[in-house]
Amino acid sequence: MAESAIRFEDGAAYEQGMGRWSALAGQTFLDWLALPAGLRWLDIGCGSGAFTELLVQHCAPSETHGVDPSEAQLVFARGRPGARGATFHLGDAMALPFPEDRFDAAAMALVIFFVPDPAKCVAEMLRVVRPGGTIAAYAWDMLGGGFPFEPIQVELRAQGLTPPTPPSVEISRMDALRELWTAAGLEAVEAREIAAQRTFVDFEEFWSTSTGTTGTMRQLLGTMTQADAERLKERVRASLPADPQGRIVCGARANAIKGRVPTDA
Numbered sequence: 001m002a003e004s005a006i007r008f009e010d011g012a013a014y015e016q017g018m019g020r021w022s023a024l025a026g027q028t029f030l031d032w033l034a035l036p037a038g039l040r041w042l043d044i045g046c047g048s049g050a051f052t053e054l055l056v057q058h059c060a061p062s063e064t065h066g067v068d069p070s071e072a073q074l075v076f077a078r079g080r081p082g083a084r085g086a087t088f089h090l091g092d093a094m095a096l097p098f099p100e101d102r103f104d105a106a107a108m109a110l111v112i113f114f115v116p117d118p119a120k121c122v123a124e125m126l127r128v129v130r131p132g133g134t135i136a137a138y139a140w141d142m143l144g145g146g147f148p149f150e151p152i153q154v155e156l157r158a159q160g161l162t163p164p165t166p167p168s169v170e171i172s173r174m175d176a177l178r179e180l181w182t183a184a185g186l187e188a189v190e191a192r193e194i195a196a197q198r199t200f201v202d203f204e205e206f207w208s209t210s211t212g213t214t215g216t217m218r219q220l221l222g223t224m225t226q227a228d229a230e231r232l233k234e235r236v237r238a239s240l241p242a243d244p245q246g247r248i249v250c251g252a253r254a255n256a257i258k259g260r261v262p263t264d265a
Contacts, residue, residue: 019050020209021148022110024196025254026054029109029138032192033258038062039104042128043086044093044121045111049077052086055107065103067091094120101130108137110254112177113166122184129261135186136258138194139172146253148198149210149217155235156220159228164216177257186259194256200248203237 037060043052046066055064064086068074074088091097093108093115106125115121125135140147142165147153153163170176174191181189200206211217221229240248 018110018148019048021196021198021252022047022050023054024198025138025194025252026051026109027058028194028196029107029136029254029256030054030058032194032256033105033107033134033136035059035105035134040102041065042067042096042098042103042106042125044096044106044108044125045114046077046088047073047111049073049080049083049086049088051107051109052077052088053080053082056083056086063087063103065089065098067093067096069093094124096124096128098128100127102128103133104130105134105136107135108139110139112137113139113142113168113172116167118168118171118180119184122180126184126186126261131261131263133261134258135181135261136256137177138254138256139177141174141193141253141255142166142169142172144173144253146255148196148250148252150252151236151239151250152210152232155232155239158235159232161220161224164220172255174255174257177255181257181259184259185262187262189257189259191255191257194254196252196254198250198252200250202246203240203242203248206240206248206250207233207236 039061040063041055041061043055043066046052046068049066052064052066055061066077066086066088069092071090074090077083077088089097094117106129112118129135156163171180178189178191211221242248
């Protein structure tokens with residue numbers, strides 16, 4: 001992808017935070033796609049390789065390629081034992097480094113709202129996926145309260161602060177995704193909601209993994225006084241009641257879309 005205000009440069013931190021959420025939603029997403037084994041897959045915006053690993057382990061692909069603009073994330077992805085056999089490339093979602101009709105399926109897992117021009121990205125997916133192939137994506141329902149870190153963002157807004165927002169956040173809406181896929185000329189377009197739930201051993205685990213995923217979030221917290229930062233943390237803690245063992249259960253919700261590349265007339 002091209003440069004975005006929100007950057008992911010720490011693969012290990014991303015894995016502990018958003019990577020695990022991605023895997024939870026990703027399994028449901030792949031089950032819904034229900035594509036056969038032996039396909040050539042492209043994971044766009046692969047990041048730390050969390051979704052790429054799911055592809056390798058559950059889809060039995062003949063080839064798996066991932067592309068991402070962060071070399072630091074790619075280093076982490078290349079070291080994932082579960083993604084062994086996948087090939088990772090440095091590249092831009094709006095200018096994919098592959099020839100036409102190279103893949104059978106292309107997916108974007110929690111990425112499309114970070115792309116400055118989602119329509120251009122989908123056009124690139126159409127270019128590199130063969131006729132009859134599948135193009136699909138899922139994105140957190142950012143505007144509908146489905147983001148995993150929404151409890152923190154609610155309290156940031158209550159303190160008059162603006163949480164980091166993806167540049168194309170509007171595309172996370174279900175109707176916007178459907179319109180984008182339809183306008184691109186994809187056939188058999190379908191959409192669905194994906195729910196995910198994650199249990200943290202305690203509030204401190206939730207807090208550290210949720211605030212350490214992006215440098216942008218860390219920078220925002222760094223602009224606060226210690227008193228304000230502590231107040232924010234305690235307000236978030238109060239909004240997330242723990243069970244008798246101290247565990248925190250959080251939910252998230254994503255919107256998913258899929259379509260088929262038209263076959264030649």
